[in-house]
Amino acid sequence: MTADTQDLGPYGRMYELAPDATMTGSVVPGREFTVHTLDSSGGQIRADVDYGDLDASKFFPVVGPVEVVGVEPGDVVEIEILDMDLDPLAHTWTRPGLGLLGQDRFAVMAVDTATLELRPGGPGTPVLAAAQPKAHVGALGLLTDSVEPARTLGHYGGNIDFSAVGVGAKVWITASVPGGGFFIGDVHATIGDGEVCGTGAETGASVSLRLNRLVGVGSILPTVEDIDGRLWVIGVGASVEEALQEATAYCVARVADQADIGKDEAYLSVGLLLNVKVCQVVNPRTSVAVSLDGGLDRVLRVAASAHVNV
Structure with missing residues (x-):
């Protein structure tokens, strides 16, 4: 082709x-x-x-x-x-x-x-x-x-x-x-x-x-599982900083909810485990992909009450 x-x-x-x-x-x-x-x-x-x-x-x-x-x-x-x-x-x-x-x-x-x-x-x-x-x-x-x-x-x-x-x-x-x-x-x-x-x-x-x-499923950011099984979420914003803020806040909320810990403790944990990939910086909206080290990316998994195919 x-x-x-x-x-x-x-x-x-x-x-x-x-x-x-x-x-x-x-x-x-x-x-x-x-x-x-x-x-x-x-x-x-x-x-x-x-x-x-x-x-x-x-x-x-x-x-x-x-x-x-x-x-x-x-x-x-x-x-x-x-x-x-x-x-x-x-x-x-x-x-x-x-x-x-x-x-x-x-x-x-x-x-x-x-x-x-x-x-x-x-x-x-x-x-x-x-x-x-x-x-x-x-x-x-x-x-x-x-x-x-x-x-x-x-x-x-x-x-x-x-x-x-x-x-x-x-x-x-x-x-x-x-x-x-x-x-x-x-x-x-x-x-x-x-x-x-x-x-x-x-x-x-x-x-x-x-x-x-x-x-x-509930509310999610776009989520990616790579070929190695690692989970990432995509943050979007008018700048790399804004995109990273969105993705980081999402990770903190997921850690707090799924690990049943306080938001402060979740924030501190994310601060030590965050893994960031800059995707693109050349459009009016930029994108970053973020994951969590130490196996904590598991909190980003998309869980559904039903997997429905016709």
């Missing part, structure tokens, strides 16, 4: 998340299905392209919204990432106004998704380094009760850019609309912490998934 494929299977593509968006297909909880994503440029980026030739309205396409049969607002959808088949080539790129350092030029570098070798001079030139394999889904979630650009994020998921969301991972998100309205896109072959230039190794992919419906 090439990066500019338009093969959607039964599902559509969108650039804006709206609570009343028409579902483009449906999936039955518990059954595997596959979606085909474009890279975050909409298949437009190449090493020889001029920025003026790009259509910004086609940036950041996501597949969806997909109805999850039986899901109601307040239910939690468990998203299992079963497999990913990446396109052969990825591109990392930046432009004026994008990224942490205030870039004033458009720049592109191609990356082979199999080797992840960085060749700043182009194919056939010396290798600067090889990136770590971190194939993952950058954006996934459920429709929220407000209109949002597909490239942003919140408690409904979205563009969280957490590199642990790869094959073998699970993600739990609370539904806001009937049917959930699952969406997915922005696959990366690898990424550095913070996505500081504005992109990872952006590529198209075929992603195999399974969605499950959980009821009786």
Whole structure:
């Protein structure tokens, strides 16, 4: 599959998340299905392209919204990432106004998704380094009760850019609309912490998934279980500090509740055990993933009174 494929299977593509968006297909909880994503440029980026030739309205396409049969607002959808088949080539790129350092030029570098070798001079030139394999889904979630650009994020998921969301991972998100309205896109072959230039190794992919419906969970932040079984929660805010405050407060509340200790003791414990990964710092809303060392990440587990599949 090439990066500019338009093969959607039964599902559509969108650039804006709206609570009343028409579902483009449906999936039955518990059954595997596959979606085909474009890279975050909409298949437009190449090493020889001029920025003026790009259509910004086609940036950041996501597949969806997909109805999850039986899901109601307040239910939690468990998203299992079963497999990913990446396109052969990825591109990392930046432009004026994008990224942490205030870039004033458009720049592109191609990356082979199999080797992840960085060749700043182009194919056939010396290798600067090889990136770590971190194939993952950058954006996934459920429709929220407000209109949002597909490239942003919140408690409904979205563009969280957490590199642990790869094959073998699970993600739990609370539904806001009937049917959930699952969406997915922005696959990366690898990424550095913070996505500081504005992109990872952006590529198209075929992603195999399974969605499950959980009821009786209660209020949660987006929660991730990585391939090693470690649990993380995603904090979102207008700054890294604000995102970290949200995630830390959530951890303190969970420790206090599940360990049956006072909030002060829970806060002090979290202060010694907190593990933080900066996900992305380049959008108006930033994201961090936090976990707890010493096995205390167990308090972040999503527990349901019922696991309901049709």
